[in-house]
Amino acid sequence: MHRRHGSYGFDAPWALAGLLAGAVLLLALAAVSLVLDVPAPGVVFLFGALYTLASAASQLYTTRRGRFAVWHEELRRLRGDERLLDLGCGRGAVLLLAARRLETGRAAGVDRRRGRAARANAEAEGLADRVEMVTADPRDLPFEDGVFDVVVCGRTPSVGERAVEEACRVLRPGGVVLVAADVRHSAAYEAALRRLGARDVRRRDLGWRHWYGGPWARTELVEAVKPSG
Numbered sequence: 001m002h003r004r005h006g007s008y009g010f011d012a013p014w015a016l017a018g019l020l021a022g023a024v025l026l027l028a029l030a031a032v033s034l035v036l037d038v039p040a041p042g043v044v045f046l047f048g049a050l051y052t053l054a055s056a057a058s059q060l061y062t063t064r065r066g067r068f069a070v071w072h073e074e075l076r077r078l079r080g081d082e083r084l085l086d087l088g089c090g091r092g093a094v095l096l097l098a099a100r101r102l103e104t105g106r107a108a109g110v111d112r113r114r115g116r117a118a119r120a121n122a123e124a125e126g127l128a129d130r131v132e133m134v135t136a137d138p139r140d141l142p143f144e145d146g147v148f149d150v151v152v153c154g155r156t157p158s159v160g161e162r163a164v165e166e167a168c169r170v171l172r173p174g175g176v177v178l179v180a181a182d183v184r185h186s187a188a189y190e191a192a193l194r195r196l197g198a199r200d201v202r203r204r205d206l207g208w209r210h211w212y213g214g215p216w217a218r219t220e221l222v223e224a225v226k227p228s229g
Helices: 013-035 039-079 093-101 116-124 162-172 186-195
Strands: 085-087 105-111 130-135 148-154 170-183 199-205 219-225
Touching: 013 039, 039 093, 039 116, 039 148, 039 170, 085 093, 085 162, 093 105, 093 130, 093 148, 116 130, 148 162, 162 170, 162 186, 170 186, 186 199, 186 219
Parallel strands: 085 105, 085 148, 105 130, 148 170
Antiparallel strands: 170 219, 199 219
16 A cells, blocks of 8 residues: 555544543543542543544544555556546545545546645645546536446545435446445345336445444445446
8 A cells, every 4th residue: 555645634524532531531530530549440540531532533533544545455456447436535544545446447436515724635635637626515516417436435524325326326337336324224225226216236244444432433345236227
């Protein structure tokens, strides 16, 4: 995997800050309990602090390294000549991993917000000539039917079932859709793809490298192929 030169920020920074603040508070309570010779609550607070720190470390790792490693592996299937769309591309983490593999293809990123950060990252990565940024609602894509070979989504909160329908619309027959989703929503995406008549639909866990705090906040990948008929 190439060294990254862009600035991709942190996923859910307020959640991470909350976990760290909670850990500090629990450590303080543990220290006070032990100083006051009340060991039982102190031990509970200490374990709580360690647990919270572990959750924060998990989220930090996923944001800074894990998600990149996972998507690097998932995108190995690309031939390099595809036209690819990233729904809710944000700062371009998944979009630019894909673009690096598209030597003769092209990638488009759609996000509701202006794509200045993604454009800046594309420049930093030397991939600006391979990507196009579009400001639009993923639930109402400004593209014709059947113009993309691959549609991806890297766990974006704004992408819902309607966006999955749009992803299928803009896919060519035989095209592939890959949606990374919180475990609480992945089954709904799987059901939506089956309802739309997609084939080879499957849902699988992306493993600990894509946990946002622990297994209760794990990420699953839903993938499917648009039928030819």
